[in-house]
Amino acid sequence: MSPPQRILVVNAGSSSLKLRLLDTDDRVVARWDLPVAAGTIDRAALAQTLADHGPPDAIGHRIVHGGRRYLGPVRLDEAVERELHLLVDLAPLHQPKSLDALEAVKGLYPHVPAVACFDTAFHAGMPAATATYALPREWRERWDLRRYGFHGLSHAYATHRAGEMLAQAPETFRAVTCHLGAGASLAAVVDGKSVDTTMGFTPLEGLVMATRSGSVDPGLLLWLQEHVGMPAQELAATLEHRSGLLGLAGTADMQVVLTRAHTGDQAASLALGVYIHRLRSGIAAMAAAMGGLDVLVFTGGVGEHASVVRASACEGLAFVGVHLDRAANEDTPDASAPDRDISALAAPVRTLVIEAREDLQIAREVRQVLGQA
Numbered sequence: 001m002s003p004p005q006r007i008l009v010v011n012a013g014s015s016s017l018k019l020r021l022l023d024t025d026d027r028v029v030a031r032w033d034l035p036v037a038a039g040t041i042d043r044a045a046l047a048q049t050l051a052d053h054g055p056p057d058a059i060g061h062r063i064v065h066g067g068r069r070y071l072g073p074v075r076l077d078e079a080v081e082r083e084l085h086l087l088v089d090l091a092p093l094h095q096p097k098s099l100d101a102l103e104a105v106k107g108l109y110p111h112v113p114a115v116a117c118f119d120t121a122f123h124a125g126m127p128a129a130t131a132t133y134a135l136p137r138e139w140r141e142r143w144d145l146r147r148y149g150f151h152g153l154s155h156a157y158a159t160h161r162a163g164e165m166l167a168q169a170p171e172t173f174r175a176v177t178c179h180l181g182a183g184a185s186l187a188a189v190v191d192g193k194s195v196d197t198t199m200g201f202t203p204l205e206g207l208v209m210a211t212r213s214g215s216v217d218p219g220l221l222l223w224l225q226e227h228v229g230m231p232a233q234e235l236a237a238t239l240e241h242r243s244g245l246l247g248l249a250g251t252a253d254m255q256v257v258l259t260r261a262h263t264g265d266q267a268a269s270l271a272l273g274v275y276i277h278r279l280r281s282g283i284a285a286m287a288a289a290m291g292g293l294d295v296l297v298f299t300g301g302v303g304e305h306a307s308v309v310r311a312s313a314c315e316g317l318a319f320v321g322v323h324l325d326r327a328a329n330e331d332t333p334d335a336s337a338p339d340r341d342i343s344a345l346a347a348p349v350r351t352l353v354i355e356a357r358e359d360l361q362i363a364r365e366v367r368q369v370l371g372q373a
Contacts, residue, residue, distance in 0.1 A: 004058035007366050009359040011062040012101035017041055020359040021053060028359070039097060041104045050108060058370055059114040060362040061102050062153060064094040066118035068144055073121070073365035076102070076114040084116065093240065115366045122152030123187070123194045130196050149197035151179045155187040157361035158297045161354050165339060166295065173294040176286040178279070179356070180309070181300035182210040182252070188286035196289040198282055204239055207282055208275045210252035213243035245271050254302045254309065276312045283313065287320045296322055296351045304338065304353055314351065321348035
Protein backbone atom coordinates (compact mmCIF):
# COMPACT_ATOMS: atom_id res chain seq x y z
CA MET A 1 0.00 0.00 0.00
CA SER A 2 1.36 3.43 -0.92
CA PRO A 3 1.38 6.07 1.83
CA PRO A 4 -2.02 7.84 2.13
CA GLN A 5 -2.52 11.28 0.62
CA ARG A 6 -5.09 12.86 2.97
CA ILE A 7 -5.18 11.90 6.62
CA LEU A 8 -7.94 12.74 9.08
CA VAL A 9 -6.48 13.08 12.59
CA VAL A 10 -8.96 12.47 15.41
CA ASN A 11 -8.09 13.70 18.90
CA ALA A 12 -10.81 13.33 21.54
CA GLY A 13 -10.32 15.51 24.62
CA SER A 14 -12.32 15.98 27.80
CA SER A 15 -14.56 18.71 26.37
CA SER A 16 -13.91 18.79 22.62
CA LEU A 17 -13.22 16.61 19.60
CA LYS A 18 -10.33 17.99 17.56
CA LEU A 19 -10.31 17.03 13.90
CA ARG A 20 -7.53 17.94 11.47
CA LEU A 21 -7.38 17.06 7.78
CA LEU A 22 -3.79 16.98 6.54
CA ASP A 23 -2.60 16.74 2.95
CA THR A 24 0.40 14.80 1.67
CA ASP A 25 2.73 17.66 2.68
CA ASP A 26 1.27 17.74 6.21
CA ARG A 27 -0.50 21.02 5.58
CA VAL A 28 -3.76 21.42 7.51
CA VAL A 29 -6.43 21.84 4.85
CA ALA A 30 -9.32 21.81 7.32
CA ARG A 31 -9.73 21.93 11.09
CA TRP A 32 -12.68 21.57 13.42
CA ASP A 33 -13.08 21.59 17.21
CA LEU A 34 -16.46 20.10 18.07
CA PRO A 35 -17.93 20.34 21.58
CA VAL A 36 -18.48 17.07 23.40
CA ALA A 37 -21.53 17.18 25.65
CA ALA A 38 -21.71 14.76 28.58
CA GLY A 39 -18.74 12.86 27.21
CA THR A 40 -20.61 11.73 24.07
CA ILE A 41 -19.98 12.80 20.49
CA ASP A 42 -22.92 14.13 18.50
CA ARG A 43 -22.91 11.79 15.49
CA ALA A 44 -25.18 14.01 13.40
CA ALA A 45 -23.03 17.11 13.98
CA LEU A 46 -19.91 15.12 13.15
CA ALA A 47 -21.40 13.89 9.87
CA GLN A 48 -22.51 17.39 8.92
CA THR A 49 -19.08 18.81 9.73
CA LEU A 50 -17.20 16.35 7.52
CA ALA A 51 -19.76 16.14 4.71
CA ASP A 52 -18.16 18.71 2.39
CA HIS A 53 -14.69 17.17 2.28
CA GLY A 54 -15.25 13.62 1.12
CA PRO A 55 -13.66 10.51 2.65
CA PRO A 56 -10.00 10.79 3.69
CA ASP A 57 -7.44 8.23 2.52
CA ALA A 58 -6.63 7.24 6.10
CA ILE A 59 -7.58 8.07 9.68
CA GLY A 60 -5.31 8.45 12.70
CA HIS A 61 -6.78 8.21 16.19
CA ARG A 62 -5.08 9.44 19.33
CA ILE A 63 -5.59 6.72 21.95
CA VAL A 64 -4.46 7.56 25.46
CA HIS A 65 -3.55 4.08 26.70
CA GLY A 66 -1.94 1.17 24.90
CA GLY A 67 -1.17 -0.89 28.01
CA ARG A 68 1.69 -3.39 27.88
CA ARG A 69 0.70 -4.73 24.46
CA TYR A 70 0.77 -1.75 22.14
CA LEU A 71 4.27 -0.33 22.01
CA GLY A 72 3.74 1.55 18.77
CA PRO A 73 1.01 2.54 16.31
CA VAL A 74 -1.19 -0.27 14.99
CA ARG A 75 -3.77 -0.64 12.24
CA LEU A 76 -7.24 -0.90 13.71
CA ASP A 77 -9.43 -3.94 13.24
CA GLU A 78 -12.10 -5.63 15.35
CA ALA A 79 -9.57 -7.58 17.44
CA VAL A 80 -7.55 -4.45 18.25
CA GLU A 81 -10.69 -2.51 19.12
CA ARG A 82 -11.81 -5.24 21.54
CA GLU A 83 -8.46 -5.10 23.29
CA LEU A 84 -8.60 -1.31 23.55
CA HIS A 85 -11.93 -1.60 25.35
CA LEU A 86 -10.25 -3.94 27.85
CA LEU A 87 -7.83 -1.12 28.72
CA VAL A 88 -10.57 1.28 29.84
CA ASP A 89 -9.92 0.42 33.50
CA LEU A 90 -6.37 1.79 33.14
CA ALA A 91 -7.61 5.17 31.88
CA PRO A 92 -11.32 5.46 32.77
CA LEU A 93 -11.42 9.22 32.29
CA HIS A 94 -9.73 9.29 28.88
CA GLN A 95 -9.99 5.97 27.05
CA PRO A 96 -13.80 5.95 26.68
CA LYS A 97 -13.71 9.33 24.92
CA SER A 98 -11.11 8.08 22.44
CA LEU A 99 -13.10 4.92 21.78
CA ASP A 100 -16.35 6.86 21.33
CA ALA A 101 -14.61 9.05 18.73
CA LEU A 102 -13.26 5.93 17.04
CA GLU A 103 -16.74 4.45 16.75
CA ALA A 104 -18.28 7.70 15.55
CA VAL A 105 -15.75 8.23 12.77
CA LYS A 106 -15.81 4.56 11.81
CA GLY A 107 -19.55 4.86 11.33
CA LEU A 108 -18.95 7.53 8.69
CA TYR A 109 -15.97 5.89 6.99
CA PRO A 110 -16.23 2.14 7.63
CA HIS A 111 -13.90 1.21 4.76
CA VAL A 112 -11.15 3.81 5.29
CA PRO A 113 -8.02 2.32 6.91
CA ALA A 114 -7.51 3.61 10.44
CA VAL A 115 -4.52 3.57 12.79
CA ALA A 116 -4.40 3.84 16.58
CA CYS A 117 -1.56 6.05 17.85
CA PHE A 118 -0.85 5.77 21.56
CA ASP A 119 0.15 8.38 24.14
CA THR A 120 1.87 5.66 26.18
CA ALA A 121 3.92 4.15 23.34
CA PHE A 122 6.79 6.69 23.37
CA HIS A 123 7.55 5.72 26.98
CA ALA A 124 7.09 1.96 26.54
CA GLY A 125 10.82 1.32 26.25
CA MET A 126 11.81 3.07 29.47
CA PRO A 127 14.38 1.12 31.52
CA ALA A 128 12.95 -1.25 34.12
CA ALA A 129 14.46 0.84 36.92
CA THR A 130 12.46 3.83 35.67
CA ALA A 131 9.19 2.05 34.97
CA THR A 132 8.98 -0.11 38.10
CA TYR A 133 7.20 0.83 41.33
CA ALA A 134 8.62 -0.56 44.57
CA LEU A 135 5.58 -2.78 45.14
CA PRO A 136 5.30 -6.52 45.71
CA ARG A 137 6.04 -8.55 42.61
CA GLU A 138 2.71 -10.36 42.76
CA TRP A 139 0.88 -7.02 42.67
CA ARG A 140 2.93 -5.72 39.76
CA GLU A 141 2.46 -8.83 37.67
CA ARG A 142 -1.19 -9.48 38.48
CA TRP A 143 -2.45 -5.96 37.71
CA ASP A 144 0.26 -4.62 35.38
CA LEU A 145 1.23 -1.97 37.91
CA ARG A 146 4.02 0.12 36.39
CA ARG A 147 4.82 3.63 35.26
CA TYR A 148 3.33 4.02 31.78
CA GLY A 149 3.75 7.74 31.10
CA PHE A 150 1.52 9.85 28.87
CA HIS A 151 1.63 12.77 26.40
CA GLY A 152 3.95 10.54 24.36
CA LEU A 153 2.74 11.84 20.99
CA SER A 154 3.56 15.41 22.02
CA HIS A 155 6.94 14.46 23.50
CA ALA A 156 7.83 12.46 20.37
CA TYR A 157 6.91 15.33 18.05
CA ALA A 158 8.80 17.89 20.16
CA THR A 159 11.91 15.71 20.06
CA HIS A 160 11.70 15.28 16.28
CA ARG A 161 11.07 18.99 15.71
CA ALA A 162 13.97 19.97 18.00
CA GLY A 163 16.25 17.88 15.80
CA GLU A 164 15.00 19.72 12.72
CA MET A 165 15.55 23.12 14.33
CA LEU A 166 19.07 22.25 15.45
CA ALA A 167 19.95 20.37 12.26
CA GLN A 168 20.87 17.39 14.44
CA ALA A 169 19.54 13.87 14.59
CA PRO A 170 17.64 13.27 17.87
CA GLU A 171 20.07 10.41 18.52
CA THR A 172 22.83 12.98 19.03
CA PHE A 173 21.44 14.94 21.98
CA ARG A 174 19.87 14.61 25.44
CA ALA A 175 16.60 16.50 25.76
CA VAL A 176 14.03 17.33 28.38
CA THR A 177 10.69 18.01 26.72
CA CYS A 178 8.16 19.94 28.81
CA HIS A 179 4.54 19.48 27.73
CA LEU A 180 2.78 22.18 29.74
CA GLY A 181 -0.94 22.48 29.07
CA ALA A 182 -4.00 21.70 31.16
CA GLY A 183 -2.23 18.40 31.69
CA ALA A 184 1.52 18.61 32.14
CA SER A 185 4.44 16.22 32.03
CA LEU A 186 8.16 16.05 31.34
CA ALA A 187 10.16 13.47 29.43
CA ALA A 188 13.87 12.72 29.46
CA VAL A 189 14.89 11.73 25.94
CA VAL A 190 18.15 10.03 24.99
CA ASP A 191 18.91 8.76 21.47
CA GLY A 192 15.41 9.90 20.48
CA LYS A 193 13.80 7.61 23.08
CA SER A 194 12.11 8.32 26.39
CA VAL A 195 14.12 7.10 29.38
CA ASP A 196 12.08 8.82 32.09
CA THR A 197 8.89 10.83 32.49
CA THR A 198 6.90 12.44 35.29
CA MET A 199 3.50 10.79 34.79
CA GLY A 200 3.15 7.21 35.96
CA PHE A 201 0.43 4.57 36.23
CA THR A 202 -2.08 7.37 35.64
CA PRO A 203 -1.81 10.97 34.38
CA LEU A 204 -2.13 12.16 38.00
CA GLU A 205 1.51 11.64 38.92
CA GLY A 206 4.14 14.35 38.53
CA LEU A 207 3.75 18.06 37.93
CA VAL A 208 1.07 20.43 39.20
CA MET A 209 -1.56 20.82 36.46
CA ALA A 210 -4.65 22.92 35.77
CA THR A 211 -7.04 20.86 37.91
CA ARG A 212 -4.93 17.78 38.77
CA SER A 213 -2.84 17.65 41.92
CA GLY A 214 0.26 16.00 40.54
CA SER A 215 2.24 13.83 42.96
CA VAL A 216 0.82 13.64 46.49
CA ASP A 217 2.09 11.56 49.40
CA PRO A 218 0.00 8.35 49.25
CA GLY A 219 0.08 8.33 53.05
CA LEU A 220 -1.89 11.59 53.00
CA LEU A 221 -4.62 9.93 50.94
CA LEU A 222 -4.69 6.90 53.24
CA TRP A 223 -4.97 9.27 56.21
CA LEU A 224 -7.98 10.99 54.63
CA GLN A 225 -9.65 7.63 54.08
CA GLU A 226 -8.91 6.30 57.57
CA HIS A 227 -9.33 9.40 59.75
CA VAL A 228 -11.82 11.50 57.77
CA GLY A 229 -13.73 8.66 56.14
CA MET A 230 -13.37 10.21 52.72
CA PRO A 231 -14.74 7.87 50.00
CA ALA A 232 -12.45 6.80 47.16
CA GLN A 233 -14.77 8.44 44.61
CA GLU A 234 -14.49 11.81 46.33
CA LEU A 235 -10.72 11.49 46.56
CA ALA A 236 -10.52 10.70 42.85
CA ALA A 237 -12.81 13.56 41.85
CA THR A 238 -10.88 16.03 43.99
CA LEU A 239 -7.44 14.96 42.77
CA GLU A 240 -8.56 15.06 39.13
CA HIS A 241 -10.92 18.03 38.97
CA ARG A 242 -10.56 20.29 42.03
CA SER A 243 -6.82 20.40 42.68
CA GLY A 244 -3.79 21.82 40.87
CA LEU A 245 -3.96 25.51 40.02
CA LEU A 246 -7.71 25.47 40.60
CA GLY A 247 -7.30 24.17 44.12
CA LEU A 248 -4.51 26.60 44.96
CA ALA A 249 -5.68 29.78 43.23
CA GLY A 250 -9.36 29.24 42.49
CA THR A 251 -8.74 29.23 38.73
CA ALA A 252 -7.32 26.64 36.35
CA ASP A 253 -6.21 29.30 33.84
CA MET A 254 -2.46 29.99 34.05
CA GLN A 255 -2.83 33.41 32.42
CA VAL A 256 -5.28 34.44 35.14
CA VAL A 257 -2.92 33.07 37.80
CA LEU A 258 -0.05 35.12 36.33
CA THR A 259 -2.13 38.30 36.19
CA ARG A 260 -3.33 37.92 39.77
CA ALA A 261 0.14 37.02 41.05
CA HIS A 262 1.52 40.17 39.38
CA THR A 263 -0.97 42.28 41.34
CA GLY A 264 0.04 40.66 44.63
CA ASP A 265 -2.75 38.12 45.07
CA GLN A 266 -1.39 35.72 47.71
CA ALA A 267 -3.26 32.61 46.55
CA ALA A 268 -2.15 33.12 42.96
CA SER A 269 1.44 33.80 44.05
CA LEU A 270 1.45 30.59 46.06
CA ALA A 271 -0.02 28.63 43.14
CA LEU A 272 2.64 29.98 40.79
CA GLY A 273 5.38 29.25 43.30
CA VAL A 274 4.26 25.64 43.78
CA TYR A 275 3.90 25.15 40.01
CA ILE A 276 7.38 26.54 39.27
CA HIS A 277 9.03 24.62 42.11
CA ARG A 278 7.67 21.31 40.82
CA LEU A 279 8.54 22.18 37.23
CA ARG A 280 12.10 23.31 37.94
CA SER A 281 12.92 20.37 40.20
CA GLY A 282 11.34 18.01 37.66
CA ILE A 283 13.52 19.32 34.83
CA ALA A 284 16.62 18.94 37.00
CA ALA A 285 15.60 15.38 37.90
CA MET A 286 15.11 14.50 34.22
CA ALA A 287 18.55 15.94 33.42
CA ALA A 288 20.07 13.88 36.25
CA ALA A 289 18.43 10.74 34.86
CA MET A 290 20.35 11.31 31.61
CA GLY A 291 23.63 12.44 33.15
CA GLY A 292 23.32 15.88 31.61
CA LEU A 293 21.31 18.05 29.27
CA ASP A 294 21.77 19.41 25.74
CA VAL A 295 18.29 20.62 24.77
CA LEU A 296 15.33 21.93 26.79
CA VAL A 297 11.98 22.17 25.00
CA PHE A 298 8.80 23.95 26.09
CA THR A 299 5.54 23.01 24.35
CA GLY A 300 1.80 22.99 25.08
CA GLY A 301 -0.39 26.01 25.78
CA VAL A 302 1.48 27.17 28.90
CA GLY A 303 4.89 26.15 27.58
CA GLU A 304 4.39 28.09 24.36
CA HIS A 305 2.69 31.23 25.64
CA ALA A 306 3.70 31.87 29.27
CA SER A 307 7.11 33.54 29.09
CA VAL A 308 7.07 34.16 32.86
CA VAL A 309 6.72 30.42 33.52
CA ARG A 310 9.64 29.64 31.20
CA ALA A 311 11.85 32.33 32.71
CA SER A 312 11.00 31.39 36.29
CA ALA A 313 11.59 27.69 35.69
CA CYS A 314 14.94 28.35 34.01
CA GLU A 315 16.20 30.79 36.67
CA GLY A 316 17.39 27.97 38.87
CA LEU A 317 18.78 25.79 36.09
CA ALA A 318 22.00 27.63 35.29
CA PHE A 319 23.94 24.81 37.00
CA VAL A 320 22.91 22.45 34.18
CA GLY A 321 23.73 25.01 31.48
CA VAL A 322 20.33 26.64 30.88
CA HIS A 323 20.50 30.38 30.13
CA LEU A 324 17.76 32.32 28.33
CA ASP A 325 17.92 35.33 26.07
CA ARG A 326 15.46 37.54 27.95
CA ALA A 327 14.29 39.46 24.89
CA ALA A 328 13.84 36.32 22.80
CA ASN A 329 11.87 34.68 25.61
CA GLU A 330 9.51 37.63 25.94
CA ASP A 331 9.02 38.28 22.21
CA THR A 332 5.58 37.56 20.79
CA PRO A 333 6.07 34.74 18.29
CA ASP A 334 5.22 35.05 14.61
CA ALA A 335 2.03 33.04 14.05
CA SER A 336 3.48 31.66 10.82
CA ALA A 337 6.71 30.58 12.56
CA PRO A 338 5.89 29.79 16.20
CA ASP A 339 8.92 27.58 16.86
CA ARG A 340 11.94 29.48 18.12
CA ASP A 341 15.25 29.30 19.99
CA ILE A 342 15.20 31.43 23.16
CA SER A 343 18.67 30.49 24.43
CA ALA A 344 21.35 32.99 25.35
CA LEU A 345 23.98 33.06 22.60
CA ALA A 346 26.69 31.12 24.44
CA ALA A 347 24.42 28.88 26.53
CA PRO A 348 25.62 25.26 26.65
CA VAL A 349 21.98 24.08 26.56
CA ARG A 350 19.71 25.13 23.72
CA THR A 351 16.24 26.11 24.95
CA LEU A 352 13.47 25.91 22.37
CA VAL A 353 9.79 26.77 22.22
CA ILE A 354 7.92 24.39 19.91
CA GLU A 355 4.26 24.48 18.96
CA ALA A 356 2.44 21.33 20.10
CA ARG A 357 1.53 19.37 16.95
CA GLU A 358 0.28 15.95 17.94
CA ASP A 359 -1.56 15.91 14.63
CA LEU A 360 1.74 15.83 12.71
CA GLN A 361 3.09 13.03 14.88
CA ILE A 362 -0.09 11.02 14.37
CA ALA A 363 0.03 11.57 10.60
CA ARG A 364 3.66 10.45 10.59
CA GLU A 365 2.74 7.26 12.44
CA VAL A 366 -0.21 6.58 10.15
CA ARG A 367 2.06 6.78 7.11
CA GLN A 368 4.58 4.57 8.88
CA VAL A 369 1.99 1.84 9.46
CA LEU A 370 0.08 2.00 6.20
CA GLY A 371 3.15 2.56 4.06
CA GLN A 372 4.45 -0.80 5.26
CA ALA A 373 1.19 -2.65 4.64
